Amino acid sequence: MIAFAITAAVAMGMYLIFTAGSGNIGYWSLSELIAAVGLGVVTGAVTKEFLCHRHEYRMANPLRFLLIPVYVIGPFFLEMMKANLDVAYRVLTMKIRPGIIRVKSGMKTDLGAFMLANSITLTPGTITVDIDEATNDLFIHNINLPEGDEEKEFFTGEELFALANLPAWIRRIAE
Amino acid sequence: MIVEALILLCLVIGVAFNALGVLGLLRFPDLYTRMHATTKATTFGSIFTSAAVVVYGAWIFLATGDSQFLTLLIHALIAIVALAFTNAVSSHALARAAHKSGILPHPAVVDRLAEVKP
Structure with a gap:
């Protein structure tokens, strides 16, 4: 579950960075925000075993x-x-x-x-x-x-x- | 004015190091030393030419608030990060594959890897 949450958050963040400047809510348009959530959830579900395959979460600490x-x-x-x-x-x-x-x-x-x-x-x-x-x-x-x-x-x-x-x-x- | 000078400086540094990379690729004797020249061209040369784009995008974005320049700036930053990662990983993969398939560094004073894996 933690692995899924971290992977989904990273994927969502990456998508938002790529599409910054597309609209007026913050810097994003509504459709891009919805796409970010959808793609983040799908990517997190599919690839969580790749990003967190050792199940160590040291790097989730923002200080690191x-x-x-x-x-x-x-x-x-x-x-x-x-x-x-x-x-x-x-x-x-x-x-x-x-x-x-x-x-x-x-x-x-x-x-x-x-x-x-x-x-x-x-x-x-x-x-x-x-x-x-x-x-x-x-x-x-x-x-x-x-x-x-x-x-x-x-x-x-x-x-x-x-x-x-x-x-x-x-x-x-x-x- | 200062920003324009900064952009020009970044471009000059980038192109100069890319040119030196090409020169090194032609002059160095074997695969490994040539790879030093090409990693240099990518790290400094291409990072500085991309940095010029970042500075240009930030400048126009702050002056006009046009969000397409924010997109330009962010995509150039992502290009820098992607260049740094792919450059390191691919040159390591190339060097490792070359050594494994028997291309040894030709002018070399020492080769500890060949001693470990004959």
Whole structure:
């Protein structure tokens, strides 16, 4: 029941966001509001086992999911900007030293590992190639390994980011 | 005036990074390094060109109150979110599929994944 309510609310919210600006009740027309309720109920009934398949409801806490935009606009954007300028420099000078390293993410949940892996892929210069699903270790292709780093067996998530501690942020959001 | 300058700045940054992405795609030696160049083009380049649309939509909407510009602004924001998600997930899927099917990073100082899964 909780799974159905959450899925229906998310679907309804998405539909309302897509159709904002269609009329005069708030920003919506009456027909769009009725369609949102109908589609939300149908979508919730059909897909509740996909969105909530573990039946853990930590992310329904608004303190957690409202932190996501703060994370994306703040520390994550800063890291992305630095990585973009770095890769732009590498494109122009061709000074590259690529390699695949193993990173102990230290994440306990699937969502945490997913968010960290996606944050790493979205910062240019690092791509998550594979995940060890038993230990949540990540295999990262790095475009420029510093001299001597190929000897190290493991890295920690914190070592990948120089400006902000993204793994700590993700732990705050998802665990 | 300031808004126009902001829109222009966003467009210039976006197009410049997209151009660098194309250059990297041509110059880098193997699949993985090329993928770095293309993720860069999508994250910075396309996000900034979409951000220009968001700024334009917000500007006209606040000036005239015409709700079709609210729709434009929201759809551009959704495009940014969708780009960020699909870019990350699809480049991970491509890299993983390539490594599994035996395309190893060619100039590489270390490959811990090949050591684990021979």
